[in-house]
Amino acid sequence: MFEIVERQELAQGTIVSNWIKAPKIAVKAKPGQFVILRANETGERIPLTMADTDPEKGLINVIYMVVGKSTALFKTLQVGDSYRDVIGPLGAATHLEKVGKVVCVGGGTGIAVLHPITRGLKNIGNHVFAVIGSRSKDLLIMEDRMRAASHELLICTDDGTYGHHGFVTDKLKEVLENNKDIGLAVCIGPVPMMRACCNVTKGFNVKTLVSLNPIMVDGTGMCGCCRVRVGGEMKFACVDGPEFDGHQVDFDELNLRLRSYLPEEKLSYDMFKSAHKCSCGS
Amino acid sequence: EKIPRQQMPEQPADVRRHNFDEVPLGYTPEQAMKEASRCIQCKDPRCRQGCPVEVDIPAFIKCIKEGDFEGAIRKLWEKNALPAVCGRVCPQEVQCEGLCVLGKKDQPVAIGNLEKFAADYQRNHGRDVLPPKAAPTGKKVAVVGSGPSGLTVAGDLILKGHDVTIFEALHAPGGVLIYGIPEFRLPKAIVASECRYLERLGVNFEVNAVIGRSETVDELLERFDVVFLGVGAGLPMFLKVPGEHYIGVYSSNEYLTRSNLMKAYDFPNYDTPLVRGKRVATFGGGNVAMDSARTALRMGAEKSYIIYRRGREELPARKEEIHHAEQEGVEFMLLSAPVRFTGTDDGFLTGVECRRMELGEPDASGRRRPIEIKGSEFMVEIDTAVISIGSSANPLLTKSTPGLALNKWGNIVADPKTGKTMKPRVWAGGDIVTGAATVILAAGAGRVASNSIHDFLTFGW
Numbered sequence: 001m002f003e004i005v006e007r008q009e010l011a012q013g014t015i016v017s018n019w020i021k022a023p024k025i026a027v028k029a030k031p032g033q034f035v036i037l038r039a040n041e042t043g044e045r046i047p048l049t050m051a052d053t054d055p056e057k058g059l060i061n062v063i064y065m066v067v068g069k070s071t072a073l074f075k076t077l078q079v080g081d082s083y084r085d086v087i088g089p090l091g092a093a094t095h096l097e098k099v100g101k102v103v104c105v106g107g108g109t110g111i112a113v114l115h116p117i118t119r120g121l122k123n124i125g126n127h128v129f130a131v132i133g134s135r136s137k138d139l140l141i142m143e144d145r146m147r148a149a150s151h152e153l154l155i156c157t158d159d160g161t162y163g164h165h166g167f168v169t170d171k172l173k174e175v176l177e178n179n180k181d182i183g184l185a186v187c188i189g190p191v192p193m194m195r196a197c198c199n200v201t202k203g204f205n206v207k208t209l210v211s212l213n214p215i216m217v218d219g220t221g222m223c224g225c226c227r228v229r230v231g232g233e234m235k236f237a238c239v240d241g242p243e244f245d246g247h248q249v250d251f252d253e254l255n256l257r258l259r260s261y262l263p264e265e266k267l268s269y270d271m272f273k274s275a276h277k278c279s280c281g282s
Numbered sequence: 283e284k285i286p287r288q289q290m291p292e293q294p295a296d297v298r299r300h301n302f303d304e305v306p307l308g309y310t311p312e313q314a315m316k317e318a319s320r321c322i323q324c325k326d327p328r329c330r331q332g333c334p335v336e337v338d339i340p341a342f343i344k345c346i347k348e349g350d351f352e353g354a355i356r357k358l359w360e361k362n363a364l365p366a367v368c369g370r371v372c373p374q375e376v377q378c379e380g381l382c383v384l385g386k387k388d389q390p391v392a393i394g395n396l397e398k399f400a401a402d403y404q405r406n407h408g409r410d411v412l413p414p415k416a417a418p419t420g421k422k423v424a425v426v427g428s429g430p431s432g433l434t435v436a437g438d439l440i441l442k443g444h445d446v447t448i449f450e451a452l453h454a455p456g457g458v459l460i461y462g463i464p465e466f467r468l469p470k471a472i473v474a475s476e477c478r479y480l481e482r483l484g485v486n487f488e489v490n491a492v493i494g495r496s497e498t499v500d501e502l503l504e505r506f507d508v509v510f511l512g513v514g515a516g517l518p519m520f521l522k523v524p525g526e527h528y529i530g531v532y533s534s535n536e537y538l539t540r541s542n543l544m545k546a547y548d549f550p551n552y553d554t555p556l557v558r559g560k561r562v563a564t565f566g567g568g569n570v571a572m573d574s575a576r577t578a579l580r581m582g583a584e585k586s587y588i589i590y591r592r593g594r595e596e597l598p599a600r601k602e603e604i605h606h607a608e609q610e611g612v613e614f615m616l617l618s619a620p621v622r623f624t625g626t627d628d629g630f631l632t633g634v635e636c637r638r639m640e641l642g643e644p645d646a647s648g649r650r651r652p653i654e655i656k657g658s659e660f661m662v663e664i665d666t667a668v669i670s671i672g673s674s675a676n677p678l679l680t681k682s683t684p685g686l687a688l689n690k691w692g693n694i695v696a697d698p699k700t701g702k703t704m705k706p707r708v709w710a711g712g713d714i715v716t717g718a719a720t721v722i723l724a725a726g727a728g729r730v731a732s733n734s735i736h737d738f739l740t741f742g743w
């Protein structure tokens with residue numbers, strides 16, 4: 001059992017942060033890696049990136065958006081409750097490299113995934129520009145932690161309630177125009193955002209890492225559910241990734257496969273919501 | 283008067299194709315004793331040569347005949363740690379029963395059914411006593427993987443007084459027995475009971491431990507005297523034809539893991555979904571393919587096809603599985619190979635284009651090689667495809683373990699007589715060494731390795 005020792009609701013309760021007791025994972029985890037969690041015996045195996053770790057206290061931090069049944073179930077877990085299973089660290093760690101100047105772009109909960117990578121890039125001596133964005137000011141997460149993890153932080157909101165009024169791609173373009181010597185971009189967020197960022201960086205010929213989030217089951221390369229097409233080849237995101245060269249990724253195929261279970265997900269979420277109406281409000 | 287081979291009572295096909303309960307219902311004690319009396323107790327039993335672990339078949343059958351069911355299970359346990367499993371899933375027709383002398387003129391003794399009977403009887407009625415354990419040796423053994431090879435190693439070495447910990451990547455132990463082979467063929471309660479038995483003997487189970495990620499083999503070697511690798515051949519192979527990304531195309535590993543381990547057949551009581559196809563095609567002809575095609579029926583498919591590129595004679599599945607699949611209504615499209623999948627614009631699978639094949643000269647495997655017939659393409663309308671053309675070695679563990687020798691397919695090289703790998707203090711066995719094979723071969727490899735490990739821990743060689 002993996003106990004929750006700290007819990008916070010962010011972005012008006014649409015996003016939840018958990019610090020979980022998982023000492024063995026905490027000492028091993030590297031930026032870019034994820035865990036698979038299961039709330040209880042009947043639960044699904046859900047992949048979430050580690051947004052942070054505290055190896056001394058034996059804790060890992062996951063930050064997730066409530067989008068369906070399983071994440072809504074996670075949201076009902078309070079401090080002192082436990083996840084039944086936490087498996088990891090999984091996935092290949094980010095290859096952190098000193099390239100000089102880098103730009104890290106995050107959207108939505110992608111910021112949680114981006115955070116340890118940004119910090120890692122800064123720690124090994126890169127000059128780090130960070131661009132983060134959300135739909136609206138209330139939905140922006142981890143501003144402080146991202147500020148600490150970078151040298152310059154730029155903020156965008158779709159509705160202009162905070163920072164630049166517009167998409168992260170606007171600021172990404174600006175940073176690339178003003179800094180011709182940027183050697184690497186890391187862009188993590190919803191699929192359309194990552195695709196748009198890659199289109200921008202392609203124009204500047206800057207190598208771009210993205211982190212893919214296909215549906216997964218085992219996370220160890222056993223089932224092939226997480227297959228994605230990169231550079232025309234089939235890759236398993238759970239072991240070959242989740243990070244890939246964004247200019248090689250077939251985003252159309254990823255988008256399509258993410259919709260595999262729409263009717264089932266809806267059924268499951270609706271049943272959950274009607275059963276939990278009174279108790280938790282999610 | 284000659285006694286005929288006792289028929290195994292089964293759930294009727296039209297009933298069982300809609301449920302996940304076990305298909306054979308099991309012999310009654312009377313039936314078992316009657317079947318056992320058919321064995322002529324050969325002095326030089328051929329049947330035993332057909333069993334990879336040389337179970338003393340006439341001896342355990344004699345016990346059953348005399349009503350000494352506890353004696354029977356003891357005889358079985360001497361050679362085979364998993365009789366309840368093997369009685370159900372061994373390809374008996376090419377192993378023990380295939381060589382039984384009665385088979386020359388009549389039907390062979392139903393060795394598998396009797397083995398299943400003895401094991402089930404013990405589990406349901408047997409005295410609940412644990413076998414004696416040797417005094418603690420203070421030696422520590424790490425077993426990676428909890429399939430039949432790992433379970434056998436753990437069971438053997440715990441009795442010899444060593445301290446044993448099993449590390450399993452998934453959240454439940456049992457390997458393919460738990461995530462692959464479906465409930466209707468091997469009830470999960472049996473696998474769980476085997477694991478609980480080991481736990482009561484003192485074996486530690488650490489689930490959710492992905493060795494290579496959570497911890498490396500070299501790190502295990504710092505804490506343990508020896509490491510046994512029984513990680514199976516878990517990497518799914520795909521067809522590499524266009525359209526394999528469509529929604530509804532699964533590897534059999536994914537399809538079966540979702541339905542068995544994650545219990546998708548009980549969705550939405552369990553949270554994991556699985557596409558409930560109306561027209562399902564499974565590609566391949568082995569046990570895994572039969573399991574997938576039969577699972578599809580139970581998930582509500584109206585049509586469940588097996589599409590296989592060779593002929594009926596070449597189907598590698600157990601005869602009983604093919605027979606059961608046919609009874610339940612699985613349709614076989616033989617001598618057909620997929621060319622490409624088709625789908626809707628929003629990505630849902632709609633069909634598969636296939637091409638007819640004919641058989642040419644035998645290839646390296648001794649089976650006749652399928653050759654494409656040009657211009658013979660035809661379409662099959664399907665909404666789900668399960669690719670079941672085999673699996674190979676998963677590189678996750680081996681890539682993170684320097685010093686292991688691998689063959690060209692990525693399998694670990696180990697001495698077949700001892701299970702020793704090229705890396706000091708590391709043994710390996712089962713599918714990760716042989717490539718995808720059988721439960722009894724994996725269990726046998728576990729037995730070989732445990733003997734060698736015990737020698738090493740006791741005498742240093």
Ligand SMILES: Cc1cc2nc3c(=O)[nH]c(=O)nc-3n(C[C@H](O)[C@H](O)[C@H](O)COP(=O)(O)OP(=O)(O)OC[C@H]3O[C@@H](n4cnc5c(N)ncnc54)[C@H](O)[C@@H]3O)c2cc1C
Pocket residue numbers: 034046047048049050063064065066067068069070071072109112113212213214215216242258262265266269
């Ligand atoms: C390696 C990896 C790391 C991840 N890290 C994080 C993380 O740090 N924080 C986080 O919030 N999420 C992360 N995700 C996504 C997360 O796993 C999914 O949001 C979650 O599985 C949804 O489960 P559910 O049952 O709540 O929703 P479901 O009922 O499964 O889905 C509800 C809706 O959410 C959308 N959805 C489903 N799966 C995904 C997905 N994988 N990505 C985006 N949208 C999806 C679909 O449109 C669907 O209709 C990660 C995914 C992967 C593969």
Ligand SMILES: Cc1cc2nc3c(=O)[nH]c(=O)nc-3n(C[C@H](O)[C@H](O)[C@H](O)COP(=O)(O)OP(=O)(O)OC[C@H]3O[C@@H](n4cnc5c(N)ncnc54)[C@H](O)[C@@H]3O)c2cc1C
Pocket residue numbers: 371372373426427428429430431432449450451452455456457458459462463464491492493494512513514515516538569570573600676678679711712713714718719720721722724725
């Ligand atoms: C669907 C299906 C049906 C089959 N039907 C039959 C049949 O009827 N008769 C028959 O004889 N055989 C059958 N087989 C084959 C048989 O099940 C296998 O040959 C046998 O299970 C192999 O045993 P094993 O000990 O090598 O490993 P496996 O059973 O493959 O178990 C390996 C275990 O190791 C774990 N593991 C892998 N990597 C790691 C890691 N890095 N760290 C920790 N744990 C890890 C896996 O999660 C798994 O639990 C079938 C196989 C399948 C898939």
Ligand code: SF4
Pocket residue numbers: 332333334335336337339362368369372374377378379393394397722
């Ligand atoms: S273990 Fe398998 S091959 Fe050996 S006797 Fe039993 S059923 Fe036959």
Ligand code: SF4
Pocket residue numbers: 320321322323324327328329330339340381382383384391393
């Ligand atoms: S070969 Fe057949 S008859 Fe002879 S001992 Fe074996 S099971 Fe009995």
Ligand code: FES
Pocket residue numbers: 215216217218219220221222223224225226227236237238239
């Ligand atoms: S999640 Fe199963 S192979 Fe990646």
